[in-house]
Amino acid sequence: MSEDSRSRVLSGQTWSEFCRGLEAAGQKVLDARAGEDELDRVEGYRLLTRFVRYGFESFLEYADPQTPELHCATHETIKIIMENPDSLYLGARIDGRNAYRVWGTLGTASWTSFNVHAGGFGAGGRGTAAVLDAKDLALGADRKFELFLGGPERAGNWIALPPDATSLVIRQNLADRAREIPSDLKIERLGAVEPPTPLTPERIDHALTTTVGFLTAITEMALGWGSFLEQHPNTFADAIPPAAEIFRDPNIAFHVAWFELAEDEALVVDARPPACDYWMFVVHNRWLESLDYRYHRITLNDTNAVLEADGSLRVVVAHRDPGHPNWLETAGHRHGTLGVRWVGSAAGDVIPRARVEKI
Numbered sequence: 001m002s003e004d005s006r007s008r009v010l011s012g013q014t015w016s017e018f019c020r021g022l023e024a025a026g027q028k029v030l031d032a033r034a035g036e037d038e039l040d041r042v043e044g045y046r047l048l049t050r051f052v053r054y055g056f057e058s059f060l061e062y063a064d065p066q067t068p069e070l071h072c073a074t075h076e077t078i079k080i081i082m083e084n085p086d087s088l089y090l091g092a093r094i095d096g097r098n099a100y101r102v103w104g105t106l107g108t109a110s111w112t113s114f115n116v117h118a119g120g121f122g123a124g125g126r127g128t129a130a131v132l133d134a135k136d137l138a139l140g141a142d143r144k145f146e147l148f149l150g151g152p153e154r155a156g157n158w159i160a161l162p163p164d165a166t167s168l169v170i171r172q173n174l175a176d177r178a179r180e181i182p183s184d185l186k187i188e189r190l191g192a193v194e195p196p197t198p199l200t201p202e203r204i205d206h207a208l209t210t211t212v213g214f215l216t217a218i219t220e221m222a223l224g225w226g227s228f229l230e231q232h233p234n235t236f237a238d239a240i241p242p243a244a245e246i247f248r249d250p251n252i253a254f255h256v257a258w259f260e261l262a263e264d265e266a267l268v269v270d271a272r273p274p275a276c277d278y279w280m281f282v283v284h285n286r287w288l289e290s291l292d293y294r295y296h297r298i299t300l301n302d303t304n305a306v307l308e309a310d311g312s313l314r315v316v317v318a319h320r321d322p323g324h325p326n327w328l329e330t331a332g333h334r335h336g337t338l339g340v341r342w343v344g345s346a347a348g349d350v351i352p353r354a355r356v357e358k359i
Contacts, residue, residue, distance in 0.1 A: 002202055002205075005201050005202040005205040005206075006201040006202070008201075008205055009201035009202075009204050009205050010201060014204065014205050014208050014209065015208065017208075017209070017212075018208040018209070018211070018212055021212030021213075021216065022048070022052070022212065022215075024216070025048060025212065025215055025216045025219055026045070026048060028044070028216075028219045028220060028223055029041060029044035029045055029047075029048070029219075031223055033223050033224070033226075033227040034223060034227075034286065035286070037286075037334065037335075039285075039332065039333060039334075040285070040286045040287075043285055043286070043287055043289070044219075044286075044287055047219065047222070047287045047289065048215060048219065050077065050078045050079065051078075051211075051214065051215035051218060051219065052211060052215060053078055054073055054074075054078050054080065054214075054215075055207070055210065055211025055212075055214050055215060056207065056211060057071065057073050058073050058091070058093075059206065059207040059210045059211055059214070060203065060204070060207035060211075062091075062092070062093060063093050063203070063206075063207065064093060064196055065093045065094050065095035065098065065166075065189070066095075066098075066189060066192065066196070067189065067192060067195070067196045068092040068093055068094055068100065068168075068187050068188070068189060069092060069187065070090045070091065070092045070102075070168075070170070070185055070186065070187050071090065071091065071092070072088065072089060072090055072091075073089065073091055074087075074089045075089075076292075076293070076294055079289040079290055080218065081218060081221060081222060081225075081244060081288050082244075082254070082256065082284060082288050082337075082339055083289075083290060084171075084173070084280065084282065084290075084341065085282060085290050085293040085298070085299050086173050086174055086175055086278075086280055086299060086301055087171050087172065087173050087174070088109070088171075088172040088174055088182050089169065089170070089171060090169070090170040090172075090185065091167055091168065091169050091170070092167065092168045092187050093166065093167055094116075094149065094150075094161070094165055094166065094167060094168050095165070095166070096118075096150065096161040096162050096163040096164055096165035096166075097163060098150060098161075098189050098190070098191075099148065099149065099150040099151030099161070099189070099190040099191070100148070100149040100150060100168075100187055100188065100189050100190060101146060101147070101148055101149075101187070101188050101190055102114075102146070102147040102148075102149065102168070102185060102186070102187045103144075103145065103146045103147070103185070103186055104144070104145070104183060104184045104185035104186055105142060105143050105144050105145075105183060105184045105185075106134060106137065106139060106143045106144075106145055106183050107143075107172060107180065107181040107182045107183035107184070108179075108180045108181045109172040109173055109174050109175075109180050109181075109182065109183070110173050110174070110175045110180065110277055110278040110302075110303075111133075111134075111171075111172075111173040111277040111278045111343050111344060112133075112134035112170065112171065112172045112173070112183065113131060113132065113133055113134065113170070113171050113249050113251065114131070114132040114134070114147065114159065114168065114169075114170055115128050115130070115131055115168070115169040115170075115171070115249055116128070116129050116130040116131075116149070116159060116161060116162075116165050116167075116168055116169075117129065117165070117166055117167045117168075117169060117247060118162055118164040118165055118166060119164065119166055120166060120167070120210075120214070125164070125166065125246075126162075126164065126246065127245075127246025127247045128246065128247055128248065128249065128250065129162050129164075129165060130159050130160065130161075130162075130165075131249060131250060131251070132147070132159055133251065133345050135345070137157055138156050138157055145157060147159070148190075149161050149165075149168065150165070151190065168187070170183075170185065171249065173277075173278045173280075173343060175278055175280070175301045175302060175303040175304075176303045176304075217243070219287075221241055221243060221244065222286075222287045222288045223287075224241065225239070225240075225241050225244075225288060226258075226286050226287065226288055226337070229256060229257070229258040229337055230258050230260075230335075232258065233257075233258045233259065233260055234257060234258070234259060234267065234354045234355060234356055235257055235258075235354065236255040236256065236257045236340065236351050236352050236353075236354060237255060237256065237257070238254070238255055238351075239256070240254065251343060251344055251345045251347065252341055252342075252343050253341065253342040253343075253347060253349040254339060254340070254341050255339070255340050255351055255352065256284075256337050256338065256339040256340070257269075257337065257338050257352075257354050258335070258336075258337050259317060259335060259336060259337070259338060259354075259356070260334065260335040261317070261318065261319065261330065261334065261335070261356065263319055263320075264358055264359050265318070265356050265357065265358060265359065266316050266317060266318035266322055266356070266357055266358075266359050267316070267317040267318070267338065267354055267355075267356055268314065268315075268316055268354070268355055268356070268357050269281070269314065269315040269316075269317070269338065269352045269353070269354045270312065270313070270314050270352060270353050270354075271312070271313050271315075271340070271350050271351075271352035271353070272311060272312045272313065272350060273302065273307075273311075273313055273342070273350065274342055274347060274348025274349060274350050275346070275347070275348055276342045276343055276344040276346070276347030276348060277343055277344030277345075277347065278301065278302055278341075278343045278344065279301060279302050279340070279341060279342045279343060279347075280299060280300065280301035280302070280340070280341050280343075281299065281300045281301075281315050281328065281338060281339065281340050282298060282299045282300075282338070282339050283298040283299075283317060283328050283329070283330065283331075283333075283336055283337070283338055284336055284337045284338075284339060285333055285336045285337075286335065286336060288337065291329070291330075291331045291333065291336070292331060295331075296329045296331040297327070297328060297329050298328055298329055298331060299328070300315060300326055300328060305326055306325040306326055313326070314326060315328060315338075315352075316328070317329075317330060317338055318330065318359060319332075320359075322359045338354075340352055
């Protein structure tokens with residue numbers, strides 16, 4: 001245990017620095033790049049509360065690579081930079097010096113991938129270090145499987161871990177949640193026989209410090225990326241910040257366009273979906289959070305979109321229903337972004353065309 005960490009936590013210094021860090025991060029909501037829209041501002045403050053919750057879950061409650069546990073940190077009320085509402089995200093902390101076993105039953109999601117990350121998203125590191133498409137898993141009866149991470153090379157389901165590996169991320173794209181079944185998965189460290197050790201000042205120091213660093217970096221990323229897109233409206237671009245680019249799954253082609261719509265206007269998007277395992281469109285706010293998909297139709301994918309007779313696709317983003325089957329709501333937002341994903345190891349890539357029209 002670091003004596004510096006111990007004295008910082010027990011004296012209250014770490015907590016004071018954490019609180020001051022939150023106050024400083026709040027200034028980003030008032031940044032000139034964020035504009036003065038009331039909805040943007042209150043959603044910015046909500047964003048900070050969500051990042052604090054994400055930080056405590058990820059860097060404290062589920063942060064021990066000696067006793068890892070798969071958990072869902074991104075969901076309806078915690079959204080991290082252009083997340084996909086169709087995806088069930090599971091993650092676990094790992095250490096590249098250890099070996100692990102993931103086991104369970106593979107579900108029926110249209111696409112599932114396993115990513116090993118080196119370093120933390122928004123906090124440095126090399127990014128995505130290893131990728132496995134679930135289609136390449138050897139499955140047993142009833143779709144059961146074991147996947148080993150690290151340790152000596154094995155035949156079958158095995159991913160080598162680099163020494164700087166820090167986390168496992170599992171994405172399951174559930175295009176039709178009424179029909180598709182999520183995987184039932186667990187993780188364990190090989191050789192683990194004892195319960196977790198008692199909480200230490202060092203872990204509290206790390207959790208509070210890392211949480212502030214994370215929310216500051218991610219809020220700046222959202223602010224900077226959104227501000228850049230705003231300067232190029234109605235144009236889909238592959239303008240992903242380097243810190244986000246290195247952590248993406250290489251089998252996801254992603255493009256995004258900024259829109260700004262008057263009450264009687266619509267963003268009309270045309271594309272011809274390429275051959276792929278799965279594709280989707282999603283509406284995000286200024287802070288690059290998906291809008292509230294529990295109550296608004298803000299996503300469209302290959303299972304529920306209506307294609308034209310020639311196989312092409314038209315998507316319409318508008319404040320009210322213009323009478324088009326592929327209408328996506330703005331949910332009260334005058335501006336925001338529309339993202340598209342084409343997904344799969346053999347997926348083609350298409351950049352949609354967008355324009356603003358009167359309804």
